[in-house]
Amino acid sequence: MQVNWDAIVKTYDVRGLVDIDLTDDVIRALAAGFVDELGLAGQSVVVGHDMRDSSPRFAASFAEGATLRGADVINLGLCSTDESYFASGHLNLAAAMFTASHNPASYNGIKFSRAGARGISLDTGLAAIRDRAKKYLAEGIAPAAHIGSVSSKDVLVEYASYLRKLVDLSGVKPMKVVVDAANGMGGLTVPAVLSTKAGLSELPIEIVEMYFELDGTFPNHEANPLEPANLVDLQKAVVEHKADLGLAFDGDADRCFVIDELGNAVTPSAVAAMVARREIARVRALGEQADITVLYNLITSRVVAEVIEKDGAIGERTKVGHSLIKDRMAATNAIFGGEHSAHYYFRDFWGADNGMLAAMHVLAEFGAQSGPLSELAREYNPYFLSGEINSTVKDVSAAKNRVLEAFAYRAEFDEFDGITAKGNSGDSWWWFNVRASNTEPLLRLNVEALSESVMQQIRDEVLGLIRR
Numbered sequence: 001m002q003v004n005w006d007a008i009v010k011t012y013d014v015r016g017l018v019d020i021d022l023t024d025d026v027i028r029a030l031a032a033g034f035v036d037e038l039g040l041a042g043q044s045v046v047v048g049h050d051m052r053d054s055s056p057r058f059a060a061s062f063a064e065g066a067t068l069r070g071a072d073v074i075n076l077g078l079c080s081t082d083e084s085y086f087a088s089g090h091l092n093l094a095a096a097m098f099t100a101s102h103n104p105a106s107y108n109g110i111k112f113s114r115a116g117a118r119g120i121s122l123d124t125g126l127a128a129i130r131d132r133a134k135k136y137l138a139e140g141i142a143p144a145a146h147i148g149s150v151s152s153k154d155v156l157v158e159y160a161s162y163l164r165k166l167v168d169l170s171g172v173k174p175m176k177v178v179v180d181a182a183n184g185m186g187g188l189t190v191p192a193v194l195s196t197k198a199g200l201s202e203l204p205i206e207i208v209e210m211y212f213e214l215d216g217t218f219p220n221h222e223a224n225p226l227e228p229a230n231l232v233d234l235q236k237a238v239v240e241h242k243a244d245l246g247l248a249f250d251g252d253a254d255r256c257f258v259i260d261e262l263g264n265a266v267t268p269s270a271v272a273a274m275v276a277r278r279e280i281a282r283v284r285a286l287g288e289q290a291d292i293t294v295l296y297n298l299i300t301s302r303v304v305a306e307v308i309e310k311d312g313a314i315g316e317r318t319k320v321g322h323s324l325i326k327d328r329m330a331a332t333n334a335i336f337g338g339e340h341s342a343h344y345y346f347r348d349f350w351g352a353d354n355g356m357l358a359a360m361h362v363l364a365e366f367g368a369q370s371g372p373l374s375e376l377a378r379e380y381n382p383y384f385l386s387g388e389i390n391s392t393v394k395d396v397s398a399a400k401n402r403v404l405e406a407f408a409y410r411a412e413f414d415e416f417d418g419i420t421a422k423g424n425s426g427d428s429w430w431w432f433n434v435r436a437s438n439t440e441p442l443l444r445l446n447v448e449a450l451s452e453s454v455m456q457q458i459r460d461e462v463l464g465l466i467r468r
Contacts (some may be wrong), residue, residue, distance in 0.1 A: 003137065009130040012121050012322045016107035017099055018054045021110055024061040025137060031065030031096070032141045033132030034112060036448035037125055038094055041070030043442050046091065046153075048076035048084040049098035050185050052216035052251050054108050058098050063150050065095075065136075070144030075152045078214070080185035080253035081111060082354040086159045089117040089350030090143040099185075105217045118330065119351035121323035156188070156286055158406075160198040166348055167360040169194075169203050172367025175244040178208040178259075180234040184224035186249030187212035193356055193361075201286075203364065205372025208241050210234060223251030226341060226388075227334055235263040244301075245366065245373045247359050255342040256313065256355030258362055260374040266362075269301035270380035275361045276304065279336040279346070280311045295337035297321075298417055299433055299446045302432070304338060319417035320435065340446070382454055384455040385449040391466045395435045395445055400443070402465045403434055418444075428454040432462055 003026055007014035014030065016022040016383050035041060045066055051054035051374065052442060062072040076087055081097050088095035092115045100107035110130070112120040177194075181187040190212070191197035196207055210233065211220045221230045226250035238246040238259050246259035258266040276294045283292060292313040296304045297320050308315035318337070320327055325337050329351035337345035344358035366373050395398045400419060407413075411421035418435030430449035443466050449455035 003134075005130050005134055007414065009122070009126060012119070012126075013109055013111045015103065015107060017106055022058070023024060024057065025147050026133070027058050027061040027110075028065035028068075029133040029136040030129065031062040032069045033129040034094075034096065035066050035069040035071045035127045036132055038114060040066075040094055042146070044072045044091075044093050045076050045097060046074045046076055046084065046087045046093050046095040047080040047098075048087065048095070050080075050109055050216070051078060051183070051214035052098075052100065052105065055216070060107060061098055062098070066248040067148035067150060068143050070146055070148050072148040073150045075150060075151065076155060078185070078188060079156070080189045080356075082254045082349075082352065083155065083185075083189060084111075084160045085113065085117040085350065085352035085354070086162060087153075087155045088113045088115065088332050089352065090155070090162070092116055095344055097252070101252050101254070102222065102305050103433070104222065112351075117352040119323035119326035119352075121321075123365055124323065124327070127333045128327060134420070145431050152393055157198045160189075160192040160200055163193050163354075163357055164200060164359060166357060167364050168347075169205065169360060169367065170206055172202065172204060172364060174206075175363070175367060176206045176208065176241060177232060177363070178210060178237045178241055178243045178246040179212075180210040180225075180237075180246065180248045181212045182225070182230070182249060182251065183211045183213055183215040183220060184223045184249060184251035184265060185214070185253040187214050189356060190249070191250055193360070194453070208237065210241060211312075219436045223249075225250055225255065226259040227377055229346060229381050229421045231257065231259065231265060234362070235259055235265075239263045245362075249355060254353055254355050256359040256372075258359070260377055261372050262374050264374065266373070267301065267381055267385060268338070268340055268342040269304055269385065270294060270377050271358060272300055273307040273380040274345065274365055275303045276336050276338060276377060277307055277360055278365060279313055280308070280313045280393050283335050286417070293331070293332045293334040295334045296324060297325065298420060299340035299388070299432060301381070301383055302431075303382055304363045304379060307380070322353070325358045326353075326419075337444065350441060384449050384452040386445070386459045387462065389445045389459070390437075391443050391445065391463065392440055393466060397441060398468075399466045400436070402468060403462060406461070406465055423456070425449075425454045427451070430454050432458055434462065436468070
C-alpha cells in the first residue's frame with residue numbers, strides 16, 4: 001500500500017485520516033519501529049487511547065506490533081493524554097497514546113513518550129521510528145525471539161490522587177464551575193479529579209457538566225477550545241447558571257481554557273502568569289534555594305515574563321512546540337512552562353503538560369480570593385492581544401519579505417522562531433510575530449501592544465501585507 005509517511009508523521013506526533021492514512025497495518029509497523037528504536041524488547045510499554053471509534057482498534061493493533069517485537073504491553077484503556085503521561089512518569093515506562101486531540105472525528109493519531117513521559121519529536125527519534133515502520137510495512141514484521149505479553153492496568157485513581165496532592169483544593173471557598181468536556185476525555189477525568197468518582201474526598205466545588213458523554217463523533221461541537229466558536233455554549237452556560245467560572249477541555253483533555261463569571265475568556269497567557277506565580281511561591285516555600293527557571297514561548301503575553309522576573313525567577317523564552325518545550329523543561333530543570341495555546345508544563349509532572357493541573361491552580365487561586373474571577377484575571381491581562389490569526393498564502397517567503405520591508409525602519413527584528421518585531425508608536429510599545437506553519441501554506445500572526453488602538457493598527461497593517 002502507498003503511505004505518505006511525511007504527511008502523517010508530524011513534528012511532534014503521528015496524525016492522519018482513519019483507514020486512509022492510518023490503517024491497522026501502518027499502526028502495527030509503527031509499533032514495531034517504536035519498540036526497536038527505543039530498545040524496548042523485554043520491557044513494558046503503556047498504551048492508552050481516547051474515545052474515538054477507531055482508538056480501541058488501533059491500540060489493539062499497536063499491541064500486536066509491539067509484542068511481536070518483544071515488548072510487553074500494559075493497556076491503560078480509556079484515558080486522557082495527561083493520564084498517559086502520568087502512567088509513563090509514575091511507572092517510568094515508554095508510552096503510546098492514541099488520540100487526534102482536537103481534530104475532527106475522521107482523524108486519529110499517536111503521541112509517543114520515552115520512559116518518564118519524555119517527549120519524542122522528529123529530531124529526537126520520531127523520524128527514525130517512521131523509517132523503521134516504512135521497512136516493516138514493506139517487508140513484514142519479523143517476530144522477536146520472545147513474543148511479549150498484554151495486560152491491563154487502570155491508573156485513573158492513582159492519577160487523580162497524585163493531582164490532588166500537587167494542588168490542595170480542600171480549603172477553597174465554595175464555588176460553582178461549569179465544565180465543557182466537548183464529549184472528550186475530560187468527561188472521564190474531571191469527575192475523578194474534581195468530584196468523588198475516584199473515591200476521593202468531596203471538594204467544595206459544584207460541577208455543572210456539559211457534554212460529558214464520551215463520543216468520538218463530537219455531536220455538540222468540535223473539541224477545540226482554541227476556536228472561539230467552540231466556547232460559545234460554555235460562555236452562555238456560565239452566565240445562565242450564575243457560575244463562578246467555566247472550564248473547557250479539548251478532546252484528549254491535555255489543554256484547558258478558562259471562562260470568567262461574565263462569560264469572557266481568560267487568556268492562556270493570564271493563566272500561565274497566574275500558575276507561574278503560584279509555582280514559584282510553592283517551591284520557595286518548600287525551601288528551594290537554587291535559581292528557579294520558568295519557560296514561556298515567544299507568543300505569550302509580555303506579562304508572563306514580567307511576573308516571572310518580579311517574583312525573582314529566571315524566565316526563558318522558547319520557540320513554539322510541544323516536544324521542544326518538554327526537552328527544555330528537562331534541560332533547565334524549569335518548574336513550569338506556559339504556551340499561548342493553553343499547554344502548561346510542570347516539573348512535578350515529569351515536565352509534561354497537564355491542562356487539569358493548570359485548571360486546579362486557577363481554582364485554588366480563585367478559591368483563596370474574595371472577589372470574582374474577572375477581577376483576578378485583570379491583574380494578569382493588562383495588555384492587548386490579537387490572539388493567533390491564520391492566513392492562507394500562496395508564497396510564504398514573499399509574504400514574510402513584505403512584512404520585513406514595511407517595518408525595516410520601525411522595528412527591531414529577531415528570527416528566533418519566525419519573525420518577531422518590536423517597536424513603539426506614540427506612548428505604546430508593541431510587538432508582533434509571524435510564523436509559518438510546519439504543514440500548511442499558512443502564516444500565523446500574533447500581536448500585542450500597551451494600547452488597544454495600536455494593537456489593532458499593527459494587526460491590520462501586518463494582515464494587509466500578508467494577505468496582499
